Amino acid sequence: MRTLSPLRLPNGVVVENRLAVAPMTTAQSEADGRVSVAERAWLERLAGDGYGMVLTCAAAISRTSIAFPNQLSFGEERFVPELTALAAAMRAGGTLPVAQLCHGGARAIPALTGQPARSASRYELPGIPGFVPPEPFTEAELAEVVEDHAAAAERACRAGFAGVEMHGANGYVFTQFLSTMTNLRHDGYGGSLANRARLARETVQAVRKRVPADFIVGFRLSFEGFGPETGLDLDETIQVMSWLAEDGxxxxxxxxxxxxxxxxxxxADVALRRIRAGVGAALPLMAAGGVNSSADAEAAMDLGADLVAIGRAAIGNTRVPERFARGEALVRTPFSREHLAAVGVSADFLGYLTAPGPLAGLHIVG
Ligand SMILES: Cc1cc2nc3c(=O)[nH]c(=O)nc-3n(C[C@H](O)[C@H](O)[C@H](O)COP(=O)(O)O)c2cc1C
Known part of the structure; x- marks a missing residue:
């Protein structure tokens, strides 16, 4: 099976197989962002499941970036000792631990950050209950966003993580800058696609400069904008990904x-196939979404994925790579609460999975 074969990344690091755990918020770290016992136990379970790479939840990069209560953070020096123990435990499980770094932008939570949310521009999102229009970032604050990503990546590297992935998908800060609906700026960070992509590019360049060549740097994008924050078409997505590839x-x-x-x-076209053709063969692509069987994962590779990320199925099933190798069927959503407890889902994570909000439509829990 191709999904169980190794992959050499452009920086020379070898990923043991093509299956990865998709980044998934668990909302179970300590209130200040420190790794909790539950978060460590959860990531250790995933790390021992046989995946080539395990991504953490979207983690904060600074106090002002926080987008979830009880969000893991790489944003402060004092968290490094526990992050170091976490990375070592994950590597001992046999995987490459990769931290997903996230700035909430308009979705940062003022009660947790101590300031009004900032984004590309002041915009309304009708249809999102309780959405408070953000304040536009100043250029000096954008330089801080870039620096906070680079500093968080350096901390992840020093702690022993194998890499970082910038969260540029699903409506967080980079999506807000890329989208013409939410980026109404007239300065060097708004207007043309090159300007809208500038924050993402400066961030990848700054991260790449701050970490050694064998540290993995990834970037996640939604296919064509995201949800209510649309305004990026497929050609633009391909262009942005190609620029980021040039940036390292x-x-x-x-x-x-x-x-x-x-x-x-x-x-008429499957978006992933078009993205694959558009960005060229040199950049490995990871794809996520709806993988529930070995056949699904192989089909993802047929469409051009080099790495296949698994989200919900990785929550509700232990040792997925082995099960794929044996052709075993997985337990499907909706999972029962008892089943989730049996596979290591904590009470706090279960609370997040069942809370009203963006996950509600995914029917993860029965
Ligand atoms: C509980 C849960 C939390 C998620 N949190 C994140 C996140 O922190 N960052 C992110 O990029 N995507 C997040 N996602 C999206 C997943 O990474 C993935 O793209 C999505 O679930 C589709 O893959 P699947 O069909 O294998 O679940 C989350 C999904 C779930 C189910």
């Missing part, structure tokens, strides 16, 4: 709930 990515990650979804702009 080891892999690009494309996020969608269904990785074989058709493009909105080119409805």
């Amino acid at each position: 990515l080891d892999y690009g990650h494309v996020s969608h709930l269904q990785l074989d979804a058709r493009s909105q702009k080119y409805p």
Whole structure:
């Protein structure tokens, strides 16, 4: 099976197999962002499951970036000792631990950050209950966003993580800058696609400069904008990914709930296949969305994925790579609460999975 074969990344690091755990928020770290006992136990379970790479939840990069209560953080020096123990435990499980770094932008939570949310521009999102229009970032604050990513990546590196992935998908800060709907700026960070991609590019360049060549740098993008924050078409997504590849990515990650979804702009085509063709063969691509069987993972590779990320199925099933090798069927969503407890889902994580909000439509828990 191709999904169980190793992959050499552009920086020379070998990923033992093509299966990865998708980044998934668990909302179970300590209130200040420190690794909790539950978070460590959860990531250790995933690390021992046989995946080539395990991504953490979207983690904070600074106090002002926090987008979830009880969000893991790489944003402060004092967290490094526990992050070091976490990375060592994950590597001992046999995987490459990769931290997903996230700035909430408009989705940062003022009660946790101590300041009004900032984004590209002041914009409304009708239809999102309770959405408070953010304040536009000043250029000096954008320099801090870039620096905070680089500092968080350096901390992850020093702690023993194998890499970082910038969260540029699903409506967080980079999506907010890329989207013409939410980026109404007239300065060097708004207007043309090159300007809208500038924050992402400066961040990847700064991270790449701060970490050694064998440290993995990835970037996650949604196919064509995200949810209400649309305004990036497929050609633009391909262009942005190609620029980021030039800036030193080891892999690009494309996020969608269904990785074989058709493009909105080119409805006759599967978006992933077009992205693969557009970015060229040199950049390894990770794809996530709807993988529930070995056949799904192999089909993702047929569409051009080099790495296949598994989200919900990785929560509810232990040792997925081995099960794929044996052709065993997985337990499917909706999972029962008892089943989730039996596979290591903590009470706090279960609380997040069952809370009203963006996950509600995914029917993860029965
Ligand atoms: C509980 C949960 C939390 C998630 N949190 C994140 C996150 O922190 N960062 C991110 O990029 N995507 C997040 N996602 C999206 C997943 O990474 C993945 O793209 C999505 O679930 C589709 O893959 P799947 O069909 O294998 O679940 C989350 C998904 C779930 C189910």
